[in-house]
Amino acid sequence: xxxxxxxxxxxxxxxxxxxxxxxxxxxxxxxxxxxxxxxxxxxxxxxxxxxxxxxxxxxxxxxxxxxxxxxxxxxxxxxxxxxxxxxxxxxxxxxxxxxxxxxxxxxxxxxxxxxxxx
Amino acid sequence: xxxxxxxxxxxxxxxxxxxxxxxxxxxxxxxxxxxxxxxxxxxxxxxxxxxxxxxxxxxxxxxxxxxxxxxxxxxxxxxxxxxxxxxxxxxxxxxxxxxxxxxxxxxxxxxxxxx
Numbered sequence: 042x043x044x045x046x047x048x049x050x051x052x053x054x055x056x057x058x059x060x061x062x063x064x065x066x067x068x069x070x071x072x073x074x075x076x077x078x079x080x081x082x083x084x085x086x087x088x089x090x091x092x093x094x095x096x097x098x099x100x101x102x103x104x105x106x107x108x109x110x111x112x113x114x115x116x117x118x119x120x121x122x123x124x125x126x127x128x129x130x131x132x133x134x135x136x137x138x139x140x141x142x143x144x145x146x147x148x149x150x151x152x153x154x155x156x157x158x159x
Numbered sequence: 160x161x162x163x164x165x166x167x168x169x170x171x172x173x174x175x176x177x178x179x180x181x182x183x184x185x186x187x188x189x190x191x192x193x194x195x196x197x198x199x200x201x202x203x204x205x206x207x208x209x210x211x212x213x214x215x216x217x218x219x220x221x222x223x224x225x226x227x228x229x230x231x232x233x234x235x236x237x238x239x240x241x242x243x244x245x246x247x248x249x250x251x252x253x254x255x256x257x258x259x260x261x262x263x264x265x266x267x268x269x270x271x272x273x274x
Contacts, residue, residue, distance in 0.1 A: 047202070072259065073259035075261045075262070083266070083267075084248060084264045084265065084266045084267050085203070085248065085262075085264045086264075087261040087262070087263070090259075090260075090261050092259075132200075134202050134203070136261075136262075138259040147193070147205060147208065148193065148205070148262060149205075150195075150202040150203045150204070150205075151202050152201055152202040153200070153201060153202040155200065
């Protein structure tokens with residue numbers, strides 16, 4: 042089945058630095074990549090949606106200059122948390138949606154990245 | 160936008176018994192309803208999904224039912240086993256007609272299977 046590889050699984054960074062998270066679709070073309078954030082014991086909240094080759098669309102309340110999303114190819118999307126602060130500590134998860142024969146398929150999730158900002 | 164309510168937040172059942180988790184959604188234009196299982200520190204894993212043109216779907220011990228009129232859908236797990244213990248999320252996709260749309264998730268149900 043479809044697989045999305047997400048790296049790193051865990052990262053600890055100092056406050057003020059930037060962190061990049063990568064998601065790769067291994068056996069399909071991810072026309073759309075979704076980025077979610079999940080705080081402890083809470084649900085997944087959609088942060089942004091990116092289509093290959095286009096600028097990402099951010100959900101209300103998500104700072105686009107802080108969470109930079111790049112989706113330059115059909116198999117790779119990155120999320121960069123810029124000038125990270127402790128309140129950005131969270132579990133970040135990507136989800137890819139591929140298109141086959143004109144129909145959108147299901148959503149394949151990455152394994153998540155636990156970001157801790159100290 | 161879409162709003163998904165999920166109940167209960169915690170569910171404890173004896174091994175071998177059935178578990179039912181219920182969700183409601185707000186937007187009648189939603190057309191896809193997946194259920195995910197999430198274990199601690201991992202990403203969500205799809206366990207079953209249903210589209211709006213179907214009322215019920217079953218896969219071995221897992222089934223999902225959808226009532227479009229009432230805008231609710233439920234997950235049924237029969238003959239529960241210890242490895243079913245996890246957090247389960249329902250989700251709904253609102254079809255904007257413009258392409259792939261993101262999912263709106265319920266708050267999750269912590270399912271505990273008592274041996």
